[in-house]
Amino acid sequence: MREKASEYDWAGGRGAQWRDGLDGMEAMLAPIDAPFVAALALDAPCRIAEIACGGGGTARAIAAAAPAGSDITGFDISPDLVAAATARAGAVARFVEADVATHRPERRFDRLASRFGVMFFDDPAAAFANLRHWLAPGGRLAFAVWGPAAEVGFMAEIRAAVASVIELPPADPDAPSPVRYGDPGKLIALLDAAGFRDAASRGWHGALPVPGATPEAAADFLLASSSMAAPLLGAPPARREAARARLAEACAGHWENGGVRMPVRVEIVTAAG
Numbered sequence: 001m002r003e004k005a006s007e008y009d010w011a012g013g014r015g016a017q018w019r020d021g022l023d024g025m026e027a028m029l030a031p032i033d034a035p036f037v038a039a040l041a042l043d044a045p046c047r048i049a050e051i052a053c054g055g056g057g058t059a060r061a062i063a064a065a066a067p068a069g070s071d072i073t074g075f076d077i078s079p080d081l082v083a084a085a086t087a088r089a090g091a092v093a094r095f096v097e098a099d100v101a102t103h104r105p106e107r108r109f110d111r112l113a114s115r116f117g118v119m120f121f122d123d124p125a126a127a128f129a130n131l132r133h134w135l136a137p138g139g140r141l142a143f144a145v146w147g148p149a150a151e152v153g154f155m156a157e158i159r160a161a162v163a164s165v166i167e168l169p170p171a172d173p174d175a176p177s178p179v180r181y182g183d184p185g186k187l188i189a190l191l192d193a194a195g196f197r198d199a200a201s202r203g204w205h206g207a208l209p210v211p212g213a214t215p216e217a218a219a220d221f222l223l224a225s226s227s228m229a230a231p232l233l234g235a236p237p238a239r240r241e242a243a244r245a246r247l248a249e250a251c252a253g254h255w256e257n258g259g260v261r262m263p264v265r266v267e268i269v270t271a272a273g
Helices: 013-020 022-039 057-065 079-089 124-132 153-163 184-194 215-225 227-234 237-253
Strands: 047-051 071-076 094-097 109-115 135-146 197-210 259-272
Touching: 013 022, 013 079, 013 215, 022 057, 022 109, 022 135, 022 197, 022 215, 022 259, 047 057, 057 071, 057 079, 057 109, 071 079, 079 094, 124 135, 124 184, 135 184, 153 197, 153 215, 153 227, 153 237, 153 259, 184 197, 184 259, 197 215, 215 227, 215 237, 215 259, 227 237
Parallel strands: 047 071, 047 109, 071 094, 109 135
Antiparallel strands: 135 259, 197 259
């Protein structure tokens, strides 16, 4: 489901890191749930598969909007996140540990949903071709992906803070990363090639609340939770502290009504089976 590079080792350390920050991450991403769930067009009871379900927060949002009689199954490659999702949202969905790039469910689904979970495949063409077999004829998918890196405020600020103390290589636009499909045309082309129909994208702009009672606390949350801060792990303490100070200053610039709010662009890509 997600590639094996160390910063995106979702089956191992990265999955556990995400689990440990679930409360904050789910609160931060919650504003995206309404437009994302609306794109699923849950207009009748149906079978729904959530790809890269994380800690179950999105499953709860889907369950709240789905008509009675709907059935929700979340899939994730991380055993830590599947266990967390089962504990947090097991009353509204079932959760399965699986690599969706290769796994085939016994029955097809009427909806495929993924909020920030399809950007990390080793072989995206093969993964989406496999997911085509998950969707029943007449079904629909909705995938939320981050927009361009420069338009995802917290990611841009983290990278700038890290780059202020460590020389970073240029980002590879085709490598697995959170902003891999900042140009949604790349994802639409992959879905078309996999056999999905009518793939299209709609941009959503909003502001996300970064957890933290102060700019410094918000910076600490971002550094602890984001894979983009991974280059700091081996840096000398003085450089880590300088990056933290730079990020805290950036967070202060986004302070609004008692909290940090970072502007973001999200692309919500839809397609039919």
